[in-house]
Amino acid sequence: MGKEKKLVVPHALFPWQPGKEGNKAEKRFIVAYGPHWHDGGKISTKNYNIVVAALPAVLMGISQYGAPALGVIALSMACAMVWEFVMNVVMGRSVSIGDGSAMVTGLLFGMLLPATAPWWVVLLGTFAAIVIGKQIFGGIGFNPLNPPLLALAMLVISFDGIFDFNEALLNYDLDFAMTYPLANLKAFGTAGIGEFGLGALFMGKQAGAIGSTFGLGLTIGGIYLLLRGYIRWEISLSFLAGIFITALLFNMADSAKYAGPAFHLVTGYTLIAAFFLIPEDSSSPVNFIPMLIFGVLAGVMTVLIRNIGAYVDGIPFSILLLNLANPLLDKIRPKAIGKVVENA
C-alpha cells in the first residue's frame, strides 16, 4: 500500500472526500483550523477607540456649554446601553453591551444634539437608535441604516424647535456669533454668513450640536481612526469631495445665494458625518468603487438638501438615503473571491 494521501480541509463541511477509489474512499476527515490568523482585535477595542477619537470634539462641546452638554452625552450613552440591555433580555439573547457598540451609538447620538435637549428627547432618540435602528434587525452588524442618524432624522421631523439651534441656544452667550451658520445661509444667503471666518468655524467657534462643531477635533479623531484601520478613507474622502464639488458648482452658479465649498465642509454635521457616521460598517459598502459612489452621492445629496431642500442641514437624510442604496451599490463590480486580476 502506497503512501496514504490525506486531504486537509479547513473544516468538516463536506460529506465525503475523494480518495484512491473515488466515492468508495475511506471516510477520514482531518479537521484543521482555517487558514486565518486572528490579529487579536476585538469589537470592543474598536468601539473604545472610536470613543477616544471622539473625545476632543466632545470635550470642546462640554467646555462650551457646560454641565447641560455633559448631561446630554452621559444620559445618551447610558440610555443607549440600557435600551440594548433591555432588548437583549426581551429577545432572549446574550447581553451585548460589553462590546461597546451601544455606548458608541449613544455617544454619537448625543454629539448630534443641542446642549439644551430635554431628557425625554435623549430617551426617545436612543430608543429609536438602538431598538428601531439596530436591535430589531438583529443587533450589531445587521443594521441597514445608521442608528444615530435614523434617530436624529425621526426627531428632526417630529420636533422641529428642539433642533433649531438658534432657538435652542438662546440663553448662551459665548465669545463668537451665536447664530447657526447653516440657518443664516438658508435664510439670508451669503450676505448672512459674512461674520463667520472659516478658521474660527473649524476651531469650533460656531453654534451647533455638542460634538459636531469642533472641526479640528473631529478631523484629528477621524485621521486616527483612518490610520488604525477602523474606517475607510474611500468613504470619508469621497463624501467630503462630493460636498466640495457640488457646493462649488452651486457657488459658481450664484455666489450671492450659495456659499462656497469650504463653508459647507466646516459647518453643520459635515465633519462628524464624514469621520464618525457615514463610514459605519454595517450600513456602508465594502467594495472600492461602491464606496466611492456611496460617499460622493451622499455628499451631493447633502448639498442639494442644504441649498434647495426644505431642511437646514441635509446630512441625516442624505446618508440614510444612501444607506438604503447600499446593498445595490455593493453589487457593482464585486471582486470574485480568490480571483486574481492581473491587469489591475
Add this chain to the structure above:
Amino acid sequence: MTSKGEQLFAYGLAAILLIVGVVCYASLAPEPPEEPIRLMFKTSAGKILFDHKIHTVEDGYGLACEDCHHEEQDESSSCSGEDCHGPDSEPTRADAFHTNCKGCHEETGAGPAECSACHMR
C-alpha cells in the same frame, strides 16, 4: 462574544453615566439669565432671531429699557399680552415691532429694514 470583564466594565460605566446624566439634568441646569440674551419671535412670515443684548449693552446700541418697553413690566407680563399688543389690540404685536424696529433701523441707518433680512423662512 464579550468577556466577563468587559461586561462588568460596561455595567459599571452605564451606571456611572446614568448617575452623571441624571445629576446634570436635575441639579446642574443653568438658570436663565436675568436679562434675555437673544429672543426668538415666531411669526407667520418666519422666525426672527432678535439679539436683545446687543441692543441694550453700552458697547452695543445702548438703548434704555423704556425705548422699547413703554410700559413698566414685571416678570408675568408679556409684550404680546391682550393689554398691549394682542391680536385685538391696537397696535398689534406685528405693527408695534415693525414700527419700532424698522423705524429705528431706518432712522439710524443701523440694522436691517427689509423683510427678508429679519424673517428667517
